[in-house]
Amino acid sequence: MPKRIGVYPGTFDPITRGHLDIIERGLGLFDLLIVAVAENLTKTPLFDVNERVELIGQEIKKYKNVRVESFNSLLIDYLRKKKAKTVLRGLRVISDFEYEFQMALINRKLDPGIETVFMMTSENYAPVSSRFIKEIARLKGDVSAFVTPNVAKRLKEKYELIDKGLIKNHGL
Numbered sequence: 001m002p003k004r005i006g007v008y009p010g011t012f013d014p015i016t017r018g019h020l021d022i023i024e025r026g027l028g029l030f031d032l033l034i035v036a037v038a039e040n041l042t043k044t045p046l047f048d049v050n051e052r053v054e055l056i057g058q059e060i061k062k063y064k065n066v067r068v069e070s071f072n073s074l075l076i077d078y079l080r081k082k083k084a085k086t087v088l089r090g091l092r093v094i095s096d097f098e099y100e101f102q103m104a105l106i107n108r109k110l111d112p113g114i115e116t117v118f119m120m121t122s123e124n125y126a127p128v129s130s131r132f133i134k135e136i137a138r139l140k141g142d143v144s145a146f147v148t149p150n151v152a153k154r155l156k157e158k159y160e161l162i163d164k165g166l167i168k169n170h171g172l
């Protein structure tokens with residue numbers, strides 16, 4: 001039997017407990033789940049693609065059927081290359097729906113063989129988004145409920161460098 005390979009694409013800037021919850025619940029659906037970090041985006045992330053991959057790598061090393069990679073092509077082409085047929089996405093709030101719905105339809109038009117599967121957030125993580133977490137971290141708030149200790153530490157370090165003017169804040 002061919003392996004069932006799922007791809008969970010996103011920006012992951014940075015990975016949150018909400019993303020990890022989707023990964024944990026999603027991995028039961030596939031023989032292999034690839035977390036695919038989008039490199040080539042119009043928005044400039046706070047963490048560069050290698051940092052985002054590394055942060056995810058540390059969180060997923062405990063699972064043997066999850067892997068992290070970056071990609072900078074069309075998602076559909078990336079799936080073909082990986083011989084994957086399923087895109088995994090998470091839904092938090094109603095406002096996620098419109099964007100996700102459009103993207104799923106467009107991907108289906110581009111390749112009718114690709115199916116998008118949505119997982120509802122766990123209610124604890126409904127308000128968790130990378131954008132708000134960055135805002136809290138920038139203002140020196142406590143993000144420990146939303147990200148792992150390692151990610152919280154990296155956020156703190158990043159904003160310290162920004163505060164000192166050593167790097168530019170691209171993340172907002």
Ligand code: ADP
Pocket residue numbers: 009010011012013016017018019022088089090091092096120121122125126127128129130
């Ligand atoms: P993108 O920029 O592609 O939306 P994100 O990194 O923000 O990437 O999110 C990747 C995917 O994870 C999206 O499908 C998003 O809806 C989902 N997601 C993000 N946060 C959560 C959460 N707290 N609960 C469930 N799904 C989430």
